[in-house]
Every structure is written in C-alpha cells, then in structure tokens.
Amino acid sequence: MTNKNEQAAAKxxxxxxxxxxxxxxxxxQTLFGVKPEVxxxxxxxxKDIQATKTEVKKRIDAFLKKEVKQ
Known part of the structure; x- marks a missing residue:
C-alpha cells in the first residue's frame, strides 16, 4: 500500500x-485568468503548435511582467 507522499511523487x-x-x-480566461488577447x-x-499548461502559464507571467515601451 502506498502512502500520500508516494502518490504525489508519482504524479x-x-x-x-x-x-x-x-x-x-x-x-x-478559465485556465489562466487572462483574456484571449493577452x-x-x-x-x-x-513555433510549437502544442504546449503544456505550465509552459503557457510561465510565458503569460513573463509577458505580464514586461515593461511597456513608450
């Protein structure tokens, strides 16, 4: 029988x-809390047409932290 820690590690x-x-x-909007435009x-x-949710979330966070050039 496995415990919760082993199950979490497997996931x-x-x-x-x-x-x-x-x-x-x-x-x-549902997944990342941003509009489709963002x-x-x-x-x-x-270049990839597929990505994980984690990869996209990291890109969105980086995009939102960028300084706006004037």
Missing part, C-alpha cells in the same frame, strides 16, 4: 499533457 513525475494552443486560447501576446512567436 509529479508523470509527463504533463500537451494541448493545442487554440484549445488553450479558447479557455484562457494569451495571443504571450504565445506570439511560439
């Missing part, structure tokens, strides 16, 4: 599922 080691960017964009800016220039 962490499992590979995260990749989604198509258009699917993530459709649910950007999602578009964050993933602009991505």
């Amino acid at each position: 962490a080691n499992a590979e995260e599922y990749k989604f198509y960017l258009h699917e993530l964009r459709e649910h950007s 999602f578009d800016g964050a993933v602009f220039g991505m």
Whole structure:
C-alpha cells in the first residue's frame, strides 16, 4: 500500500499533457485568468503548435511582467 507522499511523487513525475494552443486560447480566461488577447501576446512567436499548461502559464507571467515601451 502506498502512502500520500508516494502518490504525489508519482504524479509529479508523470509527463504533463500537451494541448493545442487554440484549445488553450479558447479557455484562457478559465485556465489562466487572462483574456484571449493577452494569451495571443504571450504565445506570439511560439513555433510549437502544442504546449503544456505550465509552459503557457510561465510565458503569460513573463509577458505580464514586461515593461511597456513608450
């Protein structure tokens, strides 16, 4: 019988599922709390058509922290 720590470690080691960017964009408000326009800016220039939620979340966070040039 496994305990909760072993189960959590097994989940962490499992590979995260990749989604198509258009699917993530459709649910950007629910998943990431941003409008689709912000999602578009964050993933602009991505060459892959698939990404994990974690990868996209990191890009969105970095995009929102960028300084606006005037």
